[in-house]
Amino acid sequence: MTVLAEAPAGIDDRLARRNALVLAVAQALAGGNTAVVFGTAGLVGTMLAPDPALATVPVSTFVVGQWMGTLPVGAIAKRYGRLVTFELGTLIGLFAGLICAAGVILGSFPLFCAGTLCGGLYAAAHLTYRFAAADTASDAFKPKAVSWVLAGGVMAGVFGPQLIIATKDMLPEYVFAASYLAQAGVAVVAALVLLLVRFPDQRSGEVRAAAPPRPLAVIFRQPRLITAVICALASYATMNLMMTAAPVAMIACNHSVTDAALGLQWHVMAMYAPSFVTGSLIVRNGTGRVIGAGLALTAASAVVGWAGTSLAHFWGALILLGVGWNFAFVGATTLVTACHTASERNKVQAVNDFLIFGTMALGSFASGQMLARDGWPLVAEVVLGAVLVAVALLGWVALAGRLRNIPEA
Template identity: 30%
Template sequence: MKPMFALFTGVACLSTAVVGLSTTAALIVVEHAGPAWSGLPNAVLVLGSAAGSLSSGTLSARFGRKLVLVLMYATAVVGALISFAGVLGGSVLALVAGMPLIGFGNSGAQLSRYTAADLAPEHRKGFALSTMVWAGTVGAVAGPALIAPAAARAEAAELPALSGPIAAGALVVAIAVIAVAVLPRGLGAPAERVSRRQRMSVRNPLILGPLVAMVGAQLAMVAVMTMTPVQLHEHGQGLDVVGWVLSAHLIGMFALAPLSGWIADRWGGRATIFGGIGTLTVAAVTAIGAPDSHHVGIPAAMFLLGYGWNLVFVGGSSMLSRDLPAEQRSRAQGTVDAFVWGTSAAASLLAGQLFGLGGYVLVAVAGGVCALVPLAVIGRRTAASEPVEKVGLH
């Protein structure tokens, strides 16, 4: 199995499992604890992803990326099995306890995009990592599609219906473990020991620019995305409308990732980030101007919101894969991803408060501001375009 195909398979499997598991877990929690707690499984999963990302950089630098990917995906299998046991035993606590371990596996899927970039020549790094982002399309389609047949299989086996999708998630992640286990032994070999002065710092402009851009885009995307179904529901739209509007968003987030990668290779990660910020701003303006338009306005805003995020995500990841010295790369990438996932949890919570204060328009305004704030950092001509040895590292 070729390395890129193995990485792609692993990411596609994790994406499929995470979408299916988080959706099913939310339904189970609603059934046992009420709708007020429905967001708990996903919030815990996101926090697990943040913790996993923070760990992955250090572990990759020490043990190499292949071993870390195998361990993280295997941890997700354990998490899914714990959640499955919780469903069988009627324990919501056990169900939720498995979610952060699944989040660890999800952080491994994020690490795969940087691994793909390491395998590619300099002029193709953006496209290589974008193919791993594109693998998320598989999960967006397959994850929800697996829920109903897996539930039917569980019922046929005289098990709780919703235990089926949890078991299916564990099986799919196990396939991911097998896929990455066949990666070459030397993939992501441990970096040489570096001195204190050479160690990674987020104050380094090569890291700070992508960091603030990706965090700003994540805040904007998650906040508006989270409240769009609520906005549609409050205006009398059914689940069919909610479904296809979110589909437009997911297409923007994942399906055009190879185009973003080509842009990053052709014009650079910084230019790609600027394009993403502009697209996110147009998305926010569209949502502000047409908050009640479920035929054109909101679907267009959600597509642009997804693709703007994609451009920033691919552009920032490309910069982190190209511009940093090898001995700092893994730790920097893991740290940035940890910030991004932590931002997701905060954005989900804050979006609800903003919606309560000023409705969907206020959420969209806040999203636009979050998207634009990074310009204060990356809009300046920084040392990011200079050779690495000229940049002060701490």
């Protein structure tokens, strides 16, 4: 089916730069929500759970909330616009912090899990900032817009832990309750920052298309889009699987909790720091090469992790995993934006994230079972196998000449 070219109205790189910078700041603030949950939910779960085996359930409910929120986020954005979706997300983020704090103060494990579920819904909204940054961007600037927003994750990786450290003991009888109250306050600040985002049409943030939207079944027959989704899925799901399992495996291999925490800190920095250059690399070298480099680094991470259990092996694997995720995920996100029209983008992006975070949720639950049954080597082997499948698909589509690169600036 041939799609008519879209009207150029709404394409404005100057506006896209402004929006990308605002959304990067909002991402740094909203990402603090995720950092607080992942940094404290397991510990709070240990204190509140009726059974120690349930201690990590609050983290899993966060991931499930993130998955559940993807399709509603897309539907709301299509009907009411990006800005309404973002502000609604921050409102849920406010409730997430308040509910989690109430769960800690009241000693209620179910209430605390409900709060982390809301935190996941908030994450589903703020993870679409990367797509919104590309809405008014030209093809040449889209990779940079996406990577600029994800660069906000660097600040989130620093800001979130510092927020925990500064607030965890402010209510001595209820450890971490103040951290969640502070996170609720940060969500309010993020809502104010988001008011600075501007779209050509404030109601929908969309430009008119010369052709009506196609059915999803038609859109998702595109080899480029299938490749983008599979590569994003492989990079995100394997990253989450390995990142979730690594701290437990490190402690099981007689490394300290501090060593595990430092390994995760370096991993988070490796995930987001490359965003300052990833967009330029895509413009210069093309999406296919950058995605391929990311998948290669992820495969190398699995090999390093499989090769040994020393501190150097764990840390090296986590750093390679972070950089590989960045290249593959930013590249795949950019490729998704090249596979739909403006009128189709909300539903396509929502389905893309639904598939990614659904697989991520399964990986979150599966990682513990893999470690308990066969240990850390099995995790590395699963990661390597998944990445090789994505590499094979990427290579096939590239050889078939169906993977067009984003034009150079």
